[in-house]
Amino acid sequence: MKHKLATAYLILVFIILYAPIIFLIAYSFSQGETMTNYHGFTWRHYQTLFSDARMLAIVANTLLIALLSSLIATLIGTLGALSITRTTKRVTRESLLTLNNVLMVSPDVIIGASFLIFFTMLKIPLGFGTVLMSHIAFEIPIVVLMVLPRLREMSRSLLDAAQDLGATTRQLLTQVIIPFISPGIFAGFFMALTYSLDDFAVTFFVTGNGFSTLSVEIYSRARQGINLEINALSGVMFLFSLLLVAGYYWIQQASQKRRHRKREVAS
Amino acid sequence: MTKRRTWVYFIPYGLWLALFVIAPVALIIYQSFFDLGQHFTLTNYNTYFRSATYLKMTLNSVWYAFLITLFTGLISYPTAYFIHQLKHRQFWLLLVILPTWINILLKAYAFIGIFSQAGLANQFLTFIGIGPQQILFTNASFIFVATYIQIPFMILPIYNALDDLNPAFVNASKDLGASTWQTFRHVIFPLTLPGVKAGVQAVFIPSLSLFMLTRLIGGNKVITLGTAIEEHFLTTMNWGMGSTIGVVLIVAMIVVMLLTGDQKTKGGTPR
Numbered sequence: 001m002k003h004k005l006a007t008a009y010l011i012l013v014f015i016i017l018y019a020p021i022i023f024l025i026a027y028s029f030s031q032g033e034t035m036t037n038y039h040g041f042t043w044r045h046y047q048t049l050f051s052d053a054r055m056l057a058i059v060a061n062t063l064l065i066a067l068l069s070s071l072i073a074t075l076i077g078t079l080g081a082l083s084i085t086r087t088t089k090r091v092t093r094e095s096l097l098t099l100n101n102v103l104m105v106s107p108d109v110i111i112g113a114s115f116l117i118f119f120t121m122l123k124i125p126l127g128f129g130t131v132l133m134s135h136i137a138f139e140i141p142i143v144v145l146m147v148l149p150r151l152r153e154m155s156r157s158l159l160d161a162a163q164d165l166g167a168t169t170r171q172l173l174t175q176v177i178i179p180f181i182s183p184g185i186f187a188g189f190f191m192a193l194t195y196s197l198d199d200f201a202v203t204f205f206v207t208g209n210g211f212s213t214l215s216v217e218i219y220s221r222a223r224q225g226i227n228l229e230i231n232a233l234s235g236v237m238f239l240f241s242l243l244l245v246a247g248y249y250w251i252q253q254a255s256q257k258r259r260h261r262k263r264e265v266a267s
Numbered sequence: 268m269t270k271r272r273t274w275v276y277f278i279p280y281g282l283w284l285a286l287f288v289i290a291p292v293a294l295i296i297y298q299s300f301f302d303l304g305q306h307f308t309l310t311n312y313n314t315y316f317r318s319a320t321y322l323k324m325t326l327n328s329v330w331y332a333f334l335i336t337l338f339t340g341l342i343s344y345p346t347a348y349f350i351h352q353l354k355h356r357q358f359w360l361l362l363v364i365l366p367t368w369i370n371i372l373l374k375a376y377a378f379i380g381i382f383s384q385a386g387l388a389n390q391f392l393t394f395i396g397i398g399p400q401q402i403l404f405t406n407a408s409f410i411f412v413a414t415y416i417q418i419p420f421m422i423l424p425i426y427n428a429l430d431d432l433n434p435a436f437v438n439a440s441k442d443l444g445a446s447t448w449q450t451f452r453h454v455i456f457p458l459t460l461p462g463v464k465a466g467v468q469a470v471f472i473p474s475l476s477l478f479m480l481t482r483l484i485g486g487n488k489v490i491t492l493g494t495a496i497e498e499h500f501l502t503t504m505n506w507g508m509g510s511t512i513g514v515v516l517i518v519a520m521i522v523v524m525l526l527t528g529d530q531k532t533k534g535g536t537p538r
Contacts, residue, residue: 006349010359013346017366017418020377023387027380035380036390080280102288105468105520107476109493110513113500114291117298117510137287140280200372200479201493205500218372222483226380234373241368249361
């Protein structure tokens with residue numbers, strides 16, 4: 001009895017979680033113009049989407065920003081994580097970690113507004129550059145948080161052994177440390193990618209007039225009302241996020257398996 | 268590792284800390300002391316604390332964030348608890364995470380369709396005999412959609428806390444004759460409280476600063492701190508006042524963090 005109630009509750013929660021998403025995608029195939037009555041199957045909205053040059057340019061912009069910012073953020077974040085683990089004083093490390101987490105806990109609006117003041121004071125024109133910089137900025141802390149645990153797992157003796165065998169600092173970094181922490185780096189990269197694709201508020205503040213990303217575009221179109229082209233877009237984006245999730249979990253799984261295997265070899 | 272030259276690797280990260288963490292926070296505080304004519308003044312704070320509108324807006328925003336957090340918690344705790352008892356829990360947890368990978372704007376947009384005059388929600392209300400209601404652009408719809416968006420962020424930390432809970436405590440409690448409810452009330456819930464606190468942190472602060480939902484779903488009836496900041500910065504261009512509200516939001520954030528921060532020294536031991 002109790003078990004059944006629990007199952008019913010879970011089913012209800014999952015229905016609520018997924019109903020809007022399914023609803024959204026289902027109507028992308030509807031022949032009507034609104035999200036009210038289903039009017040039969042059509043690919044028309046997808047055709048409109050793929051022939052909408054403005055929308056395609058914005059998709060390209062969004063992907064470019066996401067990939068570029070994640071790459072740079074992963075690089076800087078990994079170096080940051082390396083520096084944090086190398087600090088010897090506990091106080092320094094704690095304060096670095098606190099500073100690192102400031103952007104993780106700050107509300108988007110604060111990040112957006114403060115970056116807007118920052119760019120304006122430096123007289124940097126708003127557009128691609130400012131959006132890219134902002135995305136890099138708010139992605140760095142998550143990369144650091146993803147890489148740090150792997151660095152902590154790395155045993156001191158591994159580094160000592162490499163050094164005893166005559167590895168230079170560079171060799172130590174590229175041939176011992178980086179390969180060991182690569183699952184963390186990949187996880188950080190994927191998280192950064194999703195943060196970038198998901199962001200609306202920060203971009204909205206620093207985007208200026210000429211440049212737009214998907215979130216900002218969806219916002220301005222949604223304010224004008226229902227347009228099934230957005231539904232088609234969400235269908236495409238849902239597929240894309242499924243691929244990203246699959247990629248992320250594949251990497252996680254692969255690294256876990258590898259760790260497992262290593263442990264078996266060790267024991 | 269030799270000490271020499273490795274500090275070079277710190278430069279980009281250090282620059283980021285200085286330029287994008289410390290400088291912006293300092294700038295928003297600095298800006299809050301300037302009025303529209305760029306004079307250094309305390310007017311903004313004066314206006315804020317003396318104006319009934321601003322104080323009412325702040326209280327309203329806190330109240331709505333509280334409601335959203337409360338509903339999210341009430342829905343998420345049992346969900347996390349039941350998922351934790353399932354066989355393929357990792358899979359179900361993945362299904363909880365998946366919606367968070369979908370752009371928040373798209374989820375809001377879906378609700379515009381669902382809650383519209385002839386939308387799914389009204390069709391359902393008509394079907395059960397209540398008849399169509401104005402759902403979109405009400406406070407209730409704002410709370411509903413915000414709760415919907417925040418649920419996964421509350422489930423995850425609670426689930427992790429349940430996962431960290433040593434089952435021996437539960438077994439001991441049952442062996443000593445506690446009923447299921449007593450075990451939950453005195454053992455499981457207190458021990459998973461850190462997860463609830465982490466969830467509150469993850470939900471309450473963003474709820475204070477939501478601004479697109481108030482526009483798209485709330486129809487501008489609910490003004491949150493986030494909406495006010497956005498309006499001051501991008502519509503009325505009164506950055507000083509916007510920054511002042513920003514500082515209030517930062518203070519609110521710090522208060523929430525202190526209230527929900529982990530107090531390992533105090534309540535960490537099981538009773």
